[in-house]
Amino acid sequence: MSDHVLKLESVSVAFGGLMAVDAVSFQVAAGEIVGLIGPNGAGKTTVFNAVSGYYKPTRGRITFLGQDVTGHVPYELAAKGIGRTFQVVKPFAGLSVLENILVASYLRYPGQAAARNKAWEVLKFTGLAERANIPAAGLTLASRKRLEVGKALALEPKLLLLDEVVAGLNPTEADQTVELILKVRESGVTILIVEHIMRVIMKISSRIIVLNYGQLIAQGQPEEVAQDRRVIEAYLGEGSSAANGSTP
């Protein structure tokens, strides 16, 4: 098996004439946390949708654990080991928190008892155990975002795609979520994360990929990327390259 978990080779996603993602190539190695950043509309979520099978790439190739998975449907990719969260959270609102995680646990544990064990393990891991029996609709935003992570973790993914799980949280909640993400990485899951909050992305990412208008404009260590002239211009407009990039 190759050392990369995920590999994109000039992947493009077009909607009609619009190139939402334009010939993007990058790799994610095992155990990494890779941050995917870029201004609004840069194509970050589209990359997620292509990797998780929600969109079929117009061109290019996606390889997961050495296997070509281009154009595979989401449930096949979930079974192969790609878990994802949604920017606009998708809890099963009428089901309890426990049921939300339980239904995801069936993927690896078809039996009821084993699935329940797994669900409780995830509930404890994500700090949702106390709220196990309330309907997901009754959770705060912070808890709903945790639930998203929990549902993805119940799939026992090898690669976890986190789409803005920190955005919208207050600083305390944000710190707790960052802790959770680091804990997930320690458990051996590779993470690709989209996030707008630079404080978070700079802190947790081992590497950062920057998209703008669907194209990859920079990638590297957080400090390198923060100093990159093209990145600063993408965020602040041309002629802003004198600005300090750490809080664009």
Add this chain to the structure above:
Amino acid sequence: MRGLPAWLWILLVIAGVGLVPVVMTDAFFLRLFTEALMWIGLAITWDLMAGYVGYLNFGHGVSFGVGAYATALLIVNAGWPFEPAAALGGVAAGLVALISGWPTLRLRGAYFAIGTWALNRAVMQLALVLDITGGADGMRLPAFLRPQFFSWVMLGVVGATFLVLWLLLEQAPFGLKLKAIREDESGSLAIGLNPAKLKLQAYVLSAVPAGIIGGVYAYWITFIDPASTLGDLVTDQAVVMAIFGGLGTLIGPVIGALLLFAFKTYFWAYLSDYQVLYLIILGLAIAATVFFLPDGFWGTVTRRREGRRALQKGMALAHFPEK
């Protein structure tokens, strides 16, 4: 007694109900008894799609009618005995669901309701124009006048259906998977579910028992025609019973079926001069339930909110694709 497992309780209740025809042998009573069971069967199988998956199937009567006609054709034209004929009626209904589910289950919300209603109309027209089904004149089956026998057969079919649905929907993972589709179909893909496959399984699972029930009905009543087996009223009454009782539960539609059937019986007994009123009251009852008791009787009592979730999904005029 409390230590008994739930499935044993269900079997005991079914056995207990089975004793009723031993004691109450009056023909009129047995007819009501059998028909009430029939509506319970149609209401719980309708609720499988509506309450658990969030798909309002306004063509549930297709399964009932196809089962009835298949059974009648096998008995009358092929000389089959009743039991295998009714079983094959269920298979026929399941096959029709398998074929028709492929296009209709791609529709969502209100469009699925309209699509399945149109399918019901198409099948009814087919029964009206074909020679083999006797057209509007319907079909007459050899009479087997044993009311007790039919009450037990209906109880066996509906009781077995209840038990199977209870095991699959309330005990096995299948039910929770269907509910996940009801709650968020696109989100269900991400946790490894294949909604297209699960929906088709549920659709066929709701059709087969309805087809067998149709077959039992045909042999029991000894006469079927397109209006009585494929008319809107077959589906509509099951719909009102399930929604009134409470979607997304198995007990709800049973209660709804019993209450509505009791009302129907009293209405026809005492107010049969005002037949047209029955349909108006049925319509008002469904509108009032959706407005004031969206979780249905049982959902309101147990404070489960699954009924309104199912209705929200089932009546949606648009679905919002993934951004």
